Every structure is written in structure tokens, then in C-alpha cells.
Amino acid sequence: MNPLALDLNEQLSKSNPEIADMLSDLGKLMYYPKGILSQSAEAKSTKYNATIGMATHKHGKMYANTLNDVFTKLEPDEIFPYAPPQGIESLRDLWQQKMLKENPDLTATDMTRPILTNALTHGLSLVADMFVDSGDTILLPTHNWGNYKLVYSTRHSAEIDTYDIFDEDGHFTTEHLISSLENYKKDKVMLILNYPNNPTGYTPTKDEVKVIVEAIKSLAERGTNVIALVDDAYYGLFYEDVYTQSLFTALTNLHMDNVLPIRLDGATKEFFAWGLRVGFISFGVSNETTKQVLEAKVKGLIRSNISSGPMPSQSAVKYVLENADTFNKEIQQNIDTLQARYEVTKSVVYDKQYTSYWQAYDFNSGYFMALKVNNVDPEQLRLHLINEYSIGIIALNSTDIRIAFSCIEKEDIPHVFDSIAKAIADLQK
Numbered sequence: 228m229n230p231l232a233l234d235l236n237e238q239l240s241k242s243n244p245e246i247a248d249m250l251s252d253l254g255k256l257m258y259y260p261k262g263i264l265s266q267s268a269e270a271k272s273t274k275y276n277a278t279i280g281m282a283t284h285k286h287g288k289m290y291a292n293t294l295n296d297v298f299t300k301l302e303p304d305e306i307f308p309y310a311p312p313q314g315i316e317s318l319r320d321l322w323q324q325k326m327l328k329e330n331p332d333l334t335a336t337d338m339t340r341p342i343l344t345n346a347l348t349h350g351l352s353l354v355a356d357m358f359v360d361s362g363d364t365i366l367l368p369t370h371n372w373g374n375y376k377l378v379y380s381t382r383h384s385a386e387i388d389t390y391d392i393f394d395e396d397g398h399f400t401t402e403h404l405i406s407s408l409e410n411y412k413k414d415k416v417m418l419i420l421n422y423p424n425n426p427t428g429y430t431p432t433k434d435e436v437k438v439i440v441e442a443i444k445s446l447a448e449r450g451t452n453v454i455a456l457v458d459d460a461y462y463g464l465f466y467e468d469v470y471t472q473s474l475f476t477a478l479t480n481l482h483m484d485n486v487l488p489i490r491l492d493g494a495t496k497e498f499f500a501w502g503l504r505v506g507f508i509s510f511g512v513s514n515e516t517t518k519q520v521l522e523a524k525v526k527g528l529i530r531s532n533i534s535s536g537p538m539p540s541q542s543a544v545k546y547v548l549e550n551a552d553t554f555n556k557e558i559q560q561n562i563d564t565l566q567a568r569y570e571v572t573k574s575v576v577y578d579k580q581y582t583s584y585w586q587a588y589d590f591n592s593g594y595f596m597a598l599k600v601n602n603v604d605p606e607q608l609r610l611h612l613i614n615e616y617s618i619g620i621i622a623l624n625s626t627d628i629r630i631a632f633s634c635i636e637k638e639d640i641p642h643v644f645d646s647i648a649k650a651i652a653d654l655q656k
């Protein structure tokens with residue numbers, strides 16, 4: 228049991244032993260992780276807060292005006308009624324059209340219509356309810372989003388196995404994924420593929436995608452059932468010549484009965500609308516009966532936990548998809564802002580003057596980049612940066628830190644990295 232859960236249980240046993248006795252097994256196992264959210268909370272009053280998974284300007288959140296204005300335009304019937312558990316039907320169609328446009332190699336025949344989720348985390352949990360039993364293996368990169376552990380390991384008692392996606396020099400590699408899959412012996416596995424990656428901001432190139440897909444194909448050919456969960460939270464935030472379709476598309480085009488591609492995507496990051504809680508789950512299958520069965524089961528799962536998603540948010544996303552001309556331009560402007568920050572970040576972090584302080588992991592997309600810091604403890608560095616430099620970063624593990632350039636103005640980026648170097652130097656003394 229996680230030490231934080233043990234601690235909560237002990238506290239409850241003292242404060243109210245009867246309630247401690249009432250807890251279910253899951254209730255006993257549950258805790259609130261001391262991860263990114265608590266590190267963000269500690270950095271709240273810093274001048275340069277590069278901790279959060281949102282995009283900001285100096286004076287507030289980055290958003291699209293059209294989406295902000297929607298809320299004065301909605302009719303009462305677009306706000307107050309229940310949405311169906313599977314989401315507003317026309318919104319599902321609009322989102323599918325968006326997916327097909329962005330993924331020219333994907334066809335409507337080869338996928339289910341997207342079903343609404345209460346954003347991506349809910350989708351992750353639905354996938355777990357539907358496909359993960361205690362002891363099942365979830366295979367994911369060492370650099371991954373911390374919440375996977377809470378969903379799959381804590382809630383569903385799955386075994387989490389990891390493989391490195393970077394070599395010694397910080398360059399992306401598929402070598403370890405390939406060897407993990409080659410040596411995989413069980414008859415079922417779930418892979419979580421999250422690119423642009425949180426926390427490193429890497430998206431594979433077309434050639435790297437071919438290698439990844441080929442490795443999954445060989446594993447399936449050897450008889451393993453593969454659930455390939457594609458977490459596309461940061462889809463569309465690409466700044467270099469990478470594979471810009473979803474890995475879901477490449478995997479769906481394998482057309483293998485024992486490879487089930489599942490895509491989770493949504494308005495959260497793509498539309499700069501984190502709090503709307505509008506996401507989608509789609510399956511890469513073509514058999515009509517299979518499509519209907521999967522949809523019925525997901526609807527049942529939704530009905531039995533949140534019942535249905537919020538109507539106002541769904542109506543808002545539907546509105547902007549229907550009025551896409553201006554909206555798309557506003558989104559593109561935000562992406563251009565992030566791209567400009569990315570360019571500056573790239574030019575700063577690889578500067579030779581910093582080689583004794585860190586090694587950057589390859590990055591080319593998304594909100595973040597990660598550094599392996601030399602001879603300092605990331606947690607100590609994080610606290611030193613808050614206290615002495617008014618800078619918030621995330622300490623990822625015993626070697627790495629994550630910096631959200633999505634939250635730092637372009638002109639402040641050189642100062643932020645220079646201060647990180649100074650802080651490392653302070654601690655190396």
C-alpha cells in the first residue's frame with residue numbers, strides 16, 4: 228500500500244475508527260498523490276510559474292475568444308437539459324469529422340463514433356474499467372504522466388512496467404520499447420502511448436512511428452492481445468517535422484483483430500479549455516457489431532459513474548466546431564505563440580554555456596521540456612528556485628525536472644533558464 232494511503236488510514240483509525248472500518252478495499256488504497264498538483268500549489272506565488280499543464284500569458288490563461296463568448300450565446304435548451312451519456316450526437320459527428328480531417332489515413336469505417344468523456348482522465352478510467360483486471364500489465368515509458376499510476380495501479384491493481392524512450396545522451400530511442408515487446412511473454416498487455424509526451428514534449432517522427440507500429444505488430448503476431456491506448460491530450464501542438472496524424476491512425480491501419488487501438492483526445496489542451504471537461508473515446512475497429520457492443524458497454528460505464536457529461540461544455544464545443552473559421556484562427560494564434568516559445572527554449576537550453584548544468588531530453592511539441600540536471604537533487608533545486616529565484620518547476624524524479632514553456636512568456640525564457648543554471652551552480656558548490 229502507498230505510504231500516503233497508510234498514513235491517511237492511520238489518521239482515520241485514530242480520528243474515527245468506525246469510518247476506517249467502513250472503507251472498501253479501494254477506499255483503503257486511495258490517497259491524494261504528492262505529485263504535480265502539490266508542487267504547483269507550492270509554486271503558486273512565484274513570478275515565473277512553469278509548473279502547470281495549462282498555457283498562460285503574463286496576465287492570465289491563454290484561450291480562444293470565440294469559445295469565451297459562447298456562453299452568452301447558448302439557448303437554455305443547450306445548457307440545462309441532461310446530455311445523453313454518450314454525448315450530444317451532433318457533437319460526436321463534428322468531432323469525428325475533425326479527427327478524419329486531421330488524419331487523412333483514417334476512415335470512418337475503421338473507427339467507432341467518438342463517445343463523450345468528462346475529459347481525458349475520465350477516458351483513462353473508463354478504459355481501465357473495461358479492460359484492466361488486477362495483475363494485468365500496463366507498459367509505458369519511464370517518462371510518463373503520474374496520474375496513470377493512480378488510475379491503473381491504485382484503482383485497478385495493474386502491474387506497471389516501464390521502458391526508457393531516451394538514450395544516455397537524451398535522444399529519443401525506440402530500442403527499449405522494441406526489446407520490452409520482444410521479451411514480453413504474457414497473453415495480454417496494455418500499452419499507453421502518449422505523444423506529444425508529458426513530461427518531455429517529444430513526438431516521434433514518421434520513421435519512428437513505423438518502428439513503433441511494427442514492434443506492436445510483431446508482438447500481436449506472436450499471439451499477445453494488445454490494447455494500444457493512445458493518449459492524445461496534446462494533439463496538434465507540433466513544432467517540427469513529426470508524425471502529425473495520431474498513432475491511433477497508424478495502429479488502426481494494422482487491421483489486426485488482436486490489436487485494439489483506443490484514442491483519448493479532447494478540448495482540454497487542443498482548444499485551450501482545461502476546465503470544460505470535454506473529451507472523447509474512440510475505438511479503432513471496423514466490425515459493426517463490435518462497434519455497437521463497445522459503445523453500449525462504454526455508455527453503461529458512463530451511466531453508472533457520472534451518468535452523463537455537462538451539457539453547457541458540450542454545447543460550447545459544438546458551437547465552436549460549427550463556427551470553425553474564426554475559432555481555428557484563434558487556436559492557431561495560440562499554437563503560434565507556443566511555437567515561438569518553443570523556438571526560444573530550444574535556442575537557450577542547448578547553449579554550450581549550460582552543458583555543465585544539464586542535459587536536455589529531445590523535445591519538439593506540446594507544453595513541456597525536461598532536463599536531466601547534473602549533480603543536484605531535483606527536489607532541492609525546485610525548492611531553491613522557488614525561494615531564491617521566484618521560479619516554479621516540477622521535480623520529476625531523482626535526476627530530472629520539467630519546465631512548462633507553455634506558461635512562460637517568450638522574452639522571459641532566457642532569464643528562467645539562466646536562473647535555473649545559477650540555482651544549480653549554487654547547489655553544486
Ligand SMILES: Cc1ncc(COP(=O)(O)O)c(C=O)c1O
Nearest residue numbers: 280346347348372425458460495
Ligand atoms: C498526458 C496527459 N493525459 C491526460 C491528461 C488529462 O487531461 P484532462 O484534463 O482532459 O483529464 C493530462 C493532463 O495534464 C495529460 O498531461
